[in-house]
Amino acid sequence: MRINVLISTTRQWNPGDEFIMLGCINILKQIYGDVINPIIFNRSPDIRGGSKLRNKTQRMNYTYEWDKKTFKGKGILQDVLRIGHYDNSYKDDMNAENIDIAIFAGSPEWYGRRLLPMYRMIEQADIPTLFLGIGAGDSTAFEKANPVVNRVLQKAKLITTRDLVTEELLEQYHAKYLPCPALLAAQSNRLVEKVEKIGLIYATDRTLKGNNVSGDLHKYLLKLYPEIIKRYDVSLICHYIDEIDQAKKEFPNTDICYSYDARDYTDIYNQFDLVLGGRVHGIGMAASLGIPGIMIKHDSRSSTTDGFLATNIEIGTSVEKVINLIEMFVRVKPVEKSHQLIEHKIKVMQQYITLICNNV
Known part of the structure; x- marks a missing residue:
């Protein structure tokens, strides 16, 4: 049954x-x-419900009336109260x-x-x-x-x-x-033996509340990521559709990964050997695949990544210190950390x- x-x-x-x-x-x-x-x-x-509608016309209903005398129709916008939903839930x-x-x-x-x-x-x-x-x-x-x-x-x-x-x-x-x-x-995982490609999780304060991050974190990413991009093979990872335009503007020559389907992120994250960023569950998906993560702690939710065995840094950590941290993974190799993640999982x-x- x-x-x-x-x-x-x-x-x-x-x-x-x-x-x-x-x-x-x-x-x-x-x-x-x-x-x-x-x-x-x-x-x-x-x-x-609970969020402000981006387009105010979403609060309105469009009806069409036919005038039998003039044989003409006209559209009428009416304010309506939305009750219920039709999605597959x-x-x-x-x-x-x-x-x-x-x-x-x-x-x-x-x-x-x-x-x-x-x-x-x-x-x-x-x-x-x-x-x-x-x-x-x-x-x-x-x-x-x-x-x-x-x-x-x-x-x-x-x-x-x-x-x-x-x-x-x-x-x-x-x-x-x-x-x-x-x-x-992730239903499977792999042992990461060396760092060849790094995933940088993008985030901004300009998206809708609930999917945005603080302005301080976004500014820090703009300072930190260009220096990492100069030194390593990287791609940016966007979790939210509204991030793409800004990410393309701020990092015009950098590969950007995104999908509308959350299941695709198993494959997206699996192409990397090390992941860095401030998205808690991006670090979590990487950990589920056996991939070490560096978490930029920025709010109360950040402690969640302790359960993903992430290496934590704070907003404002010097670029030099972060590069040294990445180099440690590159030189020492991430096998021990990756094995630890697999056993932890x-x-x-x-x-x-x-x-x-x-x-x-």
Whole structure:
């Protein structure tokens, strides 16, 4: 009998969320085999609201009226309230009793207004629920969360957090620290024996909130990346479509990798032997493939990459120091770090399997 699994994620919004989802699916396949029906609760702002519309006409509906007297038609713009959605994700009027397991995974967005329908559905249908590698907990915001969040957490079968701050925040629910499931996103990995090509993860402060980074990080990349590009064979990696125009302008002669499909990033990252940048789950996808990462720490989410065994640097670290760090990987060779990642991935997968099997 197949198992219907509802996973909170975003689709065509932030590929990092989809890397996390792929990791969760791989965990469940290890436990249940190929009988998983993944169903997504798409919390994307485009689907569930919460972001400012780029084009104000998206708030309007165009109708066409035919005048029988003059035999002429005219178009009329009307303001409308958008309710519901048509994308291939869970609808709030579906039969919740057909869901066997619900999962909140890997993201700091594991509660809030857009997720309330999922929490209410879980409570109403009494669905076994897992919180896997959730993180970046904000104690102030969490205290203001809807009471249904507390009730679902109390009945959850398992809660793991991707950082120690969230583990402490959810101590009363017996949460346990375990790396983000993005570490398990790739189904295979390889031993990196030498650094020949480097992936530089691009990011900017000029994209939409939720997919942007701080101005300080972007300025640092503009200072750091040209010096790396001069010395090594590199490509830029964009996670978000709105980054491409600016990346092409700022780095006009540099190869840029991007795909609309999050699954393609397994192949994108697999062409590199070392990855550097400030995107948490870019470092995670690389780690899942056995590729060492250098994380530029810039906000509270950055501690997640500790679970990916990343080497951390801060914004403002001198270019010379970063080049020396890269040279260490080039000269000493990354075999030891890559082997450590592969063993770590095996261990974390087994920890997830054991915990889920013991609690569900």
